[in-house]
Amino acid sequence: MTTNKRIILSSDHADIDLRQAIAKHIKALGWEVVDIGPTTSESTDYPKHGEAAAQRVASGDCQLGIILCGTGQGIMMAANKIKGIRCGVCTDTFSARMIRQHNDANMLSLGARVIGEGLALDIVGAFLSARFEGGRHAKRVDMIKALEE
Numbered sequence: 001m002t003t004n005k006r007i008i009l010s011s012d013h014a015d016i017d018l019r020q021a022i023a024k025h026i027k028a029l030g031w032e033v034v035d036i037g038p039t040t041s042e043s044t045d046y047p048k049h050g051e052a053a054a055q056r057v058a059s060g061d062c063q064l065g066i067i068l069c070g071t072g073q074g075i076m077m078a079a080n081k082i083k084g085i086r087c088g089v090c091t092d093t094f095s096a097r098m099i100r101q102h103n104d105a106n107m108l109s110l111g112a113r114v115i116g117e118g119l120a121l122d123i124v125g126a127f128l129s130a131r132f133e134g135g136r137h138a139k140r141v142d143m144i145k146a147l148e149e
Contacts, residue, residue: 005030005031006031006034006062006063007026007031007034007062007063007064008035008036008061008065009026009033009035009036009066010050010065010068011037011049011068011112012044012049012068012069012070012075013041013042013043014041014113015068015069015070016038016041018110018112018117018120019112022110022120025124026124029125031128034056034061034062036049036056037049046069046078047074047077048078050067050075050077050078050079051079051081051082053079053107054078054087057084057106058082058083058084063106064107064108064127065087066107067109067110068109068110068111068112069109069111069112070111070114071113072091072110072111072114073089073109073111076088076089079109084106086099086107086141086144087105087106087108087109088103088109089109089111090109090123092119093123093125093126094126096130097126097129097130100127100131100132101130101137102132103137104132104137104138108123108124108127
């Protein structure tokens with residue numbers, strides 16, 4: 001099924017189960033999910049997974065991205081090195097809404113060792129349902145974009 005709502009998912013080796021639960025949840029919300037793995041628990045490096053997902057968002061292949069590692073911090077740092085990416089780690093629904101509404105975030109990072117599945121699904125729902133408000137926030141997002149130049 002192809003929709004205009006396409007989202008990329010990736011994680012390191014420790015977060016496969018939560019990533020798959022998120023994928024199922026997102027599909028139920030009507031999104032096309034592109035899951036780039038990994039598919040086994042063999043040790044892997046989160047920076048390459050954060051970069052790969054961020055490249056797909058930055059290129060326009062996917063509208064949004066969700067990435068996971070143990071804390072969400074390391075993979076988020078890697079993703080944010082890609083021009084055009086605004087990714088935040090969220091452990092609550094308020095922050096997930098605000099990074100979309102005020103920061104026009106195009107990626108969400110979650111810490112699988114920090115939050116459980118129920119909260120993760122709520123955070124994902126808040127992130128996906130929020131929309132950028134523009135207005136005074138657009139000036140600030142433009143300032144963030146200028147830092148990449």
